[in-house]
Amino acid sequence: MIIDAHTHIFPPEVSAGKALFLQKDSWFAELYANPKARLASAEDLIASMDRNGIDISVICGFAWKDTGLIRLTNDYLADSIQKYPSRLTAFASVNPTAKGCAQEVERCAGMGFRGVGELMPAGQQYALSDSDLLRPLAEVARERKLIILTHTSEPVGHIYAGKEQVFPQELAAFLAAFPENMVIAAHWGGGLPFYHLMPEIQAIAQHCWYDCAASAYLYDSAIFSAALHCGVSPEHIVWGSDYAVISQKKMLAYLRSAALETAAQEAALGLNMQRLLTAMQS
Ligand SMILES: [Zn+2]
Structure with missing residues (x-):
């Protein structure tokens, strides 16, 4: 069972x-102005999954500022999961700074979405640590049993399009503020796994999973075993690609190049995400 916990697709109108x-949208421009930045459709993704032996992908759209575009994107994601119910699982695009955000999440939950995100706080000009702003979103996600996927980034290292200032300290504040929400921190939580060596961080990250989206651009693949050595539970690492920013093929090869035991590799490749999705259903 291989599940890609982090992909992005776009409606044909946008492509x-x-x-x-x-x-x-200035944040869309920041990430996609480069002519090489591909906008994939559900069909492109399914073709990539078939080529690479991937069973299921979580589809995210984009964190637009405009609520009309958010709605258009979520409608496209809803159509896509209807078309490919056994292959795709949708996470709702949201703008927490806009009126009606919680209602849009309700609407998506009604259409069978299983999560919210990828949150892109810098693009929509809020802080992940702004718990007053994010409380209504966190509450509706908890009530409707939706996972929250958020972008995070490293406070050090090279600059890239969309790096954003969503650092481990903002993620830690978010996790502490909403202990009852199930959270996936993209891109290894900007490095929060290393702080699992601190008991207080280990405690607040009990409900946090880490994905490795686009990690081949960021870290040596030794990060998988490094995160485990630092105390991240082997059940809390999920494989995600960040397709179409990077190919699923490349990200599969990246995970397989990591010196992980077979059981840990299989858990990351799909079992952990499957367990999380199942747990959220019960
Ligand atoms: Zn991201």
Whole structure:
């Protein structure tokens, strides 16, 4: 069982009119102005999954500022899971700074979505540590049993498009503020796994899973075993690619190049995400 816990797809309107959307949304421009930055469709993703032996992918859209675009994106994700119910699982795009965010999450939950995200706080100009702002979102996610996936980034190292200032300290504040929400911290939580050596961080991260999205651009693959050595539970690492920012093929090869025992590798590849999704259903 292989589950990609982190992919992005876009409605045909956005792919066809990319230039217009680059003007409309500055964060979209930050991430996708590069002509090489591909906007994939559900069909592109399914083809990639078939080529690479991937059973299921979590599909995210984009954290637009405009609520109309958020709705358009979520409608496309809803159509995609209807079309490929056994292959795709949707997470709702949201803008927590906009009115009606919780209602949009309710609407998506009603359409069978299983999570919210990827949150992109810098793009929508809020802080992940702003618990007053995020409380309504966290509450509706808890009530409707939705996982929250958030972008995070490293406070050090090279600069890249979309790096954002969502650092381990903001993630730690978010986890502490909402202990009852199940959270996936993308891109290894910006390095929070290393702080699991501190008992207080280990305690607040009990409900946090880490994905390795785009990690081949960031860390040596030794990070998998390093995270385990630091005390991250082997059940809390989920494989995610960040497709189409990076290919699923490349990210599979990256995980397989990590010196992980077979059981830990299989857990990361799919079993952990499967368990999390099942636990959220019961
Ligand atoms: Zn991200």
